[in-house]
Amino acid sequence: MIEDADIRLSRRRFLGLMGATAAFAAGCSRPDRGAIVPFNKRPEGVTPGLADFYASTFQEGLTAYGVLVRIREGRPLHLQGNDEHPGFRGKTSPRAIADVLRLYDPDRLRRPIVDGRPSDWARAEARILPALKAARKPVLLLSGALLSPTRRALVEDLRKALPGGLVHAAWEPACGESEAQASRACFGDERRSRLRLDRAEVVVSLETDLLAGERTEEIAGFASKRAPAGPEGPMNRLYAFEGAMSLTGANSDHRTPWKPSRAAALAFALARALHRKGVPLPSGVDAAALAPFDLDALAREQGASASLLHGLVDDLKRAGRAALVAAGPALPPQAHAACHLLNAMLGAEGRTVDAAFAPPGEALAGLQDLRGLLRSAAAGKFAAAVFWQANFGYASADPELWKSAAAGLPLKVRIGLHADETAQACEAALPEHHWLEAWGDFEPASDLLCLQQPAVGPLYDTRQGEEILLGFARALSKDAHALPADYREYLQRRWRREVYPAGSLVPFESFWQASLHDGVLRRRAAPRPPRRLDGRAVNAAAAAALAVPPPPGFELLLSPGAGVYDGRYANNGWLQELPDPVTKLTWGNAAALSPSDAQRLRLQDGDVVRLEAGGRSAEIPVVVQPGQAPGVLSAALGYGRRSGSVASGVGVDLYPLLGAASVSLTPTGAREALPFAQRHHSLEGRDAARSLSLSEYAESRRKGRPERPLARLYPPQRFPARKWAMAVDLSACVGCGACVVACQSENNVPVVGPERVLKGREMHWMRIDRYYAGPPERPRVLLQPMLCQHCDDAPCESVCPVNATNHDSEGLNQMAYNRCVGTRYCSNNCPYKVRRFNFFEYAAQTREPAGLAFNPEVTVRPRGVMEKCTFCVQRIQEAKAAARAAGRPLREGDVEPACAAACPAGAIVFGDLRDPSSRVSKLALSDRGYRVLEELGIRPSVTYLADLTNPAGPEERRGA
Amino acid sequence: MAPEATLSPASLDERVLSAAERKPPAAWWLALAAAASCMSLGFALMAYTLYMGIGAWGNNRPVVWAFDIINFVFWIGIGHAGTLISAILLLFRARWRNAISRTAEAMTLFAVVCAGLFPLIHLGRPWINFWLFPYPNQRGLWPNFRSPLIWDVFAVSTYFSVSLLFWYLGLVPDIASMRERARPGLRKLVLTVLSLGWRGEASHWRHYEKAYLLLAGLATGLVLSVHSVVSFDFAVSLVPGWHMTIFPPYFVAGAIFSGFAMVVLVLSVVRRTMRLEDIITPHHLEMMNKVILATSCLMAYSYLVEGFTAWYSMNPYLHHIFKQYLWGTYGWTGWTAIFCNCLIPQLFWSSRLRRSAPVMLFVAVAVLIGMWFERFVIIVISLHQDFLPSSWHLYEPTLVDYGILLGSFGLFFTLVLLFARLLPVIATTEMKAHLPREDAHA
Amino acid sequence: MPATVSRRGFLKALVLAWAGAAAGLDSLKESLRSVLIPAGTTLHVRPPAHSVGRKAR
Incomplete structure (x- = not known):
């Protein structure tokens, strides 16, 4: 040099x-x-x-x-x-x-x-x-x-x-034992039946969670009868009687808070009322055993509407074989026995309650x-x-x-x-x-x-x-x-x-390979003989149901956590951060308490209470749950683990209280900040999530909707080849959250941890908003999946100073991560608040080898960059490339974003709006369809189909 | 206070320019230590933010803009007083501006420096901040000229460059005076370079007057445009509470309001500590207080118009958010803003109070507090509860937020203190031009 | 302090400064990167031995 x-x-x-x-x-x-x-x-x-x-x-x-x-x-x-x-x-x-x-x-x-x-x-x-x-x-x-x-x-x-x-x-x-016990007593075997919601027109749920995320088949069956072709139906009707608010209750047409200790009594009372209306009792069942169960008295006792219960009896009678009555695992065997009785009386046993191909009992x-x-x-x-x-x-x-x-x-x-x-x-x-x-x-x-x-x-x-x-x-x-x-x-x-079938012409190797390829093997099996109800067991159950004294203190309902299940998944960050479908709580559990009890005890969200039963206790924060039955506490199991880097110390271990008939509650005076993914629960009179009853739907169809075209200052966007759009059917959606997890898995959405959820920095691209409407004791629950609406005149695009977000020629709102400098103006201008900002270098916090789970087709975003739903553009590109390679045009069904593919109810439909034969273009024109915040004139590409409810009779009985 | 007649060019030089030549008193060192330590704290926390990410602050979804933008708007607003005094009052030929214009202009510059830090540090990826500037590149990418943030880039950089030039130009003859008085050494060398060879010749003066007038004309427009452009950051968006046409004049009035309050604050202290009470007279301060009173009434009017608009619009979102300004979780900030901005300055209706030093100090501080909270109301309250209730969330600042705010004040006052001791705080040249001549022609 | 700086000396200083800055910035970038992005994993992922898959769609 x-x-x-x-x-x-x-x-x-x-x-x-x-x-x-x-x-x-x-x-x-x-x-x-x-x-x-x-x-x-x-x-x-x-x-x-x-x-x-x-x-x-x-x-x-x-x-x-x-x-x-x-x-x-x-x-x-x-x-x-x-x-x-x-x-x-x-x-x-x-x-x-x-x-x-x-x-x-x-x-x-x-x-x-x-x-x-x-x-x-x-x-x-x-x-x-x-x-x-x-x-x-x-x-x-x-x-x-x-x-x-x-x-x-x-x-x-x-x-x-x-x-x-x-x-x-x-x-x-x-899995509770009550179901198995009741099966053994009533039928002599422990076969587990399939609940065929796809065959049911009237469903009665007693503290079940039929529509929880894990019940994929039931959700699909329920949804198949939920979206009627028109206001005359047909549409199924779901009655829920539960102490704790569940997704089943949230999606029901009539939800009545009902103490779990009285669920068996309710079922027997329904059976008695049915019998008095002429439905014969199965042989061996003693009518006198049912005599003490009076529907009106029970209604008064639980603060429910007697007319609703009588209407339910009529509905059941009318539905007959197409009715289904189910009890949840937390209820005692008497309640299950009563449901077996009802299903047998209605002829549902063998039809909507199908045990014909039940596997050998374990x-x-x-x-x-x-x-x-x-x-x-x-x-x-x-x-x-x-x-x-x-x-x-x-x-x-x-x-x-x-x-x-x-x-x-x-x-x-x-x-x-x-x-x-x-x-x-x-x-x-x-x-x-x-x-x-x-x-x-x-x-x-x-x-x-x-x-x-x-x-x-x-x-x-x-x-x-x-x-x-x-x-x-x-x-x-x-x-x-x-x-x-x-x-x-x-x-x-x-x-x-x-x-391997004897005498098969196919060699075993091919048979084996074919089975592995498919993943399932359907076999010819003889249907098992229908179950015969043992009347004496029912009589005994009725006697047991009568003898139940009202427990002192609070009744406690413990159920597996929606994400952590029985605790085995507590080390999975995705599931810890997946908000509970009802409380929207992440990273922990809380005891749900009814608003009236909370007021009486002067408790608020996050106040820590001590639950004691039989010498065991646990200290857990409470959450005030609209719709919870007074005198009932519910909470999730699977928390309070003592091993696992993610799981340790998250939430409270409630297994010590499992099996306790009742618990005493003592406020401790301590407070904990609860990491909710959603903090505000009222729609405030706004119409983002819409729900109508069938009669209101018919009414609005008759009157017609006023078409007020929004003024435009600029010429409309042109989409010469394709216009991607989505339709979300709120009537079919049950709020299970499969779409949320699928999106997280597909798009490398980071997990942020409880402190950041507390600060409001969760990263889910797809979220499910849950609103309560009506009085806190009998709320209506509205669930709405919310994702980037890919607005034609997206307000986020014009305000980005570096052009990091643009619109493509097929209708997608694009996000160029490597151009984003992170001014966050786009988030301000997004009225749906679907944009997520990387406040920290989340990717660097991934502990190896969890980084192997990243999808290589989607960028892992660095710190300081904004991200949001892309309609799974990587899947769109993959499908286009495959079609081009095959020398054919893109067809309906070639592209399915992760959320649409995961939804068990089929509530999310994606496709090309320019193709008149595509499902989404038909749904976009549906008279149930609307767009959220349409009055802002930003032209979202997502059409929501209003939730329909099917309450029995006039409006006074709704929510009763 | 002695009238201007007792001033002579020599005495002016002696009193004003000598301040830069003497060793500063102990009180100055104390003040500088305090300001500089706040400033260092601020810089350390900014470095921490750069290292950790914006997550070190309290920003969340939906409140993605909070202290960072509040501070930005606050400081830009404060800068407006200087430009108004220097430029607009020059064009109106208001003589009372001469004693205060230099300090006011310096404060503008320092306020813009403080303000300019915030758009830089609030970026998620500040190391590529230069993408906000239009420069030719091989990818053919330009910034998005439709975005108000780019307009901000132009407005603030224009404001900074014009203010710097204007201030520097005005300083040149004074620096030349200081150069003449200086003893040979490093200081004289620096002053020589900075004075650009000014020798007071007639041609120099001719160029000077022309350039000064030109820059004053340019700067005048900036008084109205810069803060209007800053207000577009809000008004152009669709957030309820932001999307209102009154924002540009409302913000400009607020800027002048807070700027004058800061000028009154600084000048009150400068004139006492540097013994310039007869040059920066109570009359000057009274004129500025009258401006404060006038703009306070404008602020009150703006608040009333906002309330009326919220009601008249029948827009449920706007209706809701206006109620939140006063009766929500952060309602106390709304009332603080109203009290400090609209009520306390009304004291200035009394001429006695207008000339009272403790009262004007109190009012100035109240106005600064009130205007900061007003920005909080506009930004944080509007953002935390917008269209879809499922996104509603509270905002809580962190210690880093407070520290950076404190640091910005530290930076500002450090620069003011350094200015007070290194450069003439009064435009002696201009004052000399207006002194009665020794041959008694007025 | 020298009265003047020769052009040669100035250029020499400039080049040295530029080289130093380039090298310094580069190692700063590397050290920042090691802070921000974790090192790769050495886990080997092998395909399954006897499974039967489906054609890629």
Whole structure:
């Protein structure tokens, strides 16, 4: 370089030196850290840039969801329903969609832990197998619901192999025992029936949550009868009687607050009233047993309208076989028995309540059974225990009993995904595959088998749970070669023996491949004989219902959390941040309290109270819930976990209070800020979300709507080729939130955490607004999915100083993330407030490997940039490219945004407005259709179809 | 107070210019320490915001603009007094402006500097702020000229450059005087460079007068246009409470109002501490207080018009938000604004109170508080409850917000203090031009 | 302080300053990037061995 002052610096030399400096500075950058490396040898079957799909099954409790896994570059990214599944037909539940994140959970166990130290399989086996071989007493196997004939066979093989025998109990904390008990008593078997809402015209819900997000089939069935062709109907009618506000109540035509302890009485009273109107009682049922249940007296007692109840009886009588009465898992067996009685009387049993193809019953243990087993364990009755799937250490809710059981068991093995509360007590924690890495089959119905196959090779040094048990059986059995080492082999063998049709012309390999391809196998199965109601059981139930004394204190309804379920998903940030569909609370639970009780006790949202029952207590904040029955508290289970980096300490563990008939409530004087996703609940007289009754709809149709064209200053936008638009049917939408999670999964929407939700910085592109209208004791609930409306004259576009948001020629409002400087003016000018700002570098806070769940087709936004719904432009582009490659024009149905694809009710319809044959262009012209804030003249592309309700009779009875 | 007749050019030089030549008193150092530490705190917190992100502030959805834009509008408003005094009063040939114009112009400049920081730091990605400026680039991208924020960029940068030129031009003869009085050394070198070789020749004066008048003409338009453009940030949007045609004149009146209050505040202190009570006389202050009174009445009128419009419009959103201004969660800010802006300045109807130093200090501080809260009312209250009730959310500022606000005051007063000790606070040249001549021709 | 600065000396200083700034800014950018964007993962994702997929749609 420059050595001395007396060099003559010519211009050429000077420029040369400048250039060298530039190269020096640029070239001396730190070398790329190898984050992106192209394939040297491409793995077979992986085409970079194209997505692959695998069909599989996601089991949650007693439900097997058929799903389709979307893979990019070998990574599962997005789950949607399996379209080959006859019941789900391409839709699935919000928790299923969110479970892909659990595959990449940073807290997953990556190798076995033996005696508290990270270890390997060899050492784990060396620790466990000798103890099992030497076992003289039985081994205790506690698992979740098996739901799989192959798993059942495996447990049998393990039982045969173990020298001391096996005691197996399956427990699902979220499935109550009442239903099974009532089935056993009334029908003599534990078949679980399918609720066929697609066949029901009158539905009565007693504290069920028929329309919760997990009930994909029921939501689809309900929605299919919810959107009538015209004001004359036909349309179904839903009556809800519940103590806690649920989505079922929110979507019902008549919702009556009703104490859960009196639900059985209500059902028996309805049966009695029906009988008096001429409907015969099934044989064995004693009319005298029903005599004490008087509808009018009950109505007075619960503050309900007697005329409504009598009208309900008429409706039921009229509907007959098309009626459906259902009771929820939290209610006692008497209530379920009463519903069985009603369904039998109406002829619904066998039609809307369909148990013809129920799978072979799986006896689930109840809480008392479980505690009994734990007590036996404490007494040293078992040689060892294997805990598989369910989190017993957390949900058994008796820490003393758990500790003493652990002490009484010489060897404890945990097979699970995390080092959770159960694993913390065990000598060996064996990490299992996530179901996306695993093989299996499930039998949700006798005519349906669902297959589970890996969508990705195992990420860590884990083994499938079934394979671990198979390994034990193999090591312990005398004939080492009878059992294969591989669970896939075991599964195939069983299929070859028992499933593959004898005398089939198709070779087994093709049969197997075809079944895996479809993900489901429909079989011919003989329908089981219809269930016969045992009259004496009903009489006993009626007597039990009568003898129930009114409990002191508050009645407590505990149900699994909408996101966390029984607690197993508490480490999933998407589900923690998914607002509860009714309270809109995120990151925690709260006890819902009726407005009158709150006023009486002078409690507000966030005041912490102490709930006590039977020597156990919990301190939990309250939320004032419009529509809650006075004297009833409700809250979600699954919180207050003690392990998991995301789950720890979020919310309050209410399992200790599970099973308590009543609790006492004492205000503690403390206050907690509750992270609600939505804080204001009244529509303030505005008409953003509209709901009409059928008669009002008919009236408005007759009168016609005044067409007041909005003035324009500028010529209208032109969309020469296509105009993308959306229609959202509020009548079909139940508010389950599947669209919210699907959008988050598809578009890399970040999770922000509770402190930021408190500040109002949540990032969901799609949100479901929930409004209450009317008096707080009997509110009407309006649910409205709200997303970017892609306005033709978008107000956000003109105010962005750097042109980061524009309109494209197909009607989309675009967002150029790399141009956005973050002035946030666009958010001010968006009247729908659907724009989300990255206040922090959220992507940097992603703990690896959760970053693998990001969809590579969507930018991950940096700090300081605004983002919002794009109508899944990446899917639009993908469909256009595919159509171009195939040499054909884009067709209706080629493009489905994540939200539309996920909605089980089919409430979201997307398509080309310029195509007159498309569904969306017809819906946009519907006389139920309107646009939110249309008077602003910004021309949104989303048409909402007003919610329709079908109340019985004149308006006075509405909401009564 | 001695009349102007006792002033002579020499005494003017001595009293005004010597302030820049003497060592500052201890009180000045104390004040500078206080202001500079507030300023450093502000800068540290701005650096923290740059490091962490806008999430360090209290901004949320829907209140995405809060203290950042409130402070921006506040400081830009304060700058308007200087330009009005310097430029408009020059064109109206109001003699009373001479004693106060220099300080007022300096304050304009410093206020614009403070204001200009906020659009920069409020960006989500401030390192690419230059995209807001139109420059040719190989991607062919231009900013969006339809956006009021770009109009702001032009307005504020024009305002800054014109004010800087105007102020500097006026300073040149005074710097030349200081140069003549200075002893040889670094200070004399700097003054020599800054005085651009001014020697007081007739041709210099001719150029000076022309340029000065030209810039005054340009600056005059700016008094009305700059804050109108800033008001367009709000008026052009569709937010209820913002979308009103009264905003441009309302904002300009408010700017002049707050600007004069700040000038009265600073000058009251300057004239006491630098012993210039006979040059900056109570008469000057009284004239400014009359302007404050007049603009206070304009503010009251604007509030009434807003209320009337809200009622008359039959627009439920506007109706609702106006009620929130006074009776919502933040209603206390609305009442503070009304009290401080409309009621307290009414004290100035009394001529005795207009000339009373403690009273005018009290009124000036009240007006500044009231005008800051008025911006809070306009921005935060309008945003926190708009069209869809599901998005309604409260806003809570963080310590970083308060610290940056404090820091902006620190920056302003640091610059004022430095100005007071480095440059002549009175336009001695102009004053000399209006002194009675020694040969007794008025 | 020298009375004048020679043109050569000035250019020398300018070039050195430019080079220093370029290198300094570059390493500042790198260090900021390491703060803002986490390092990549070394987890290997392998496709499943025996599963049967569907054609990409």
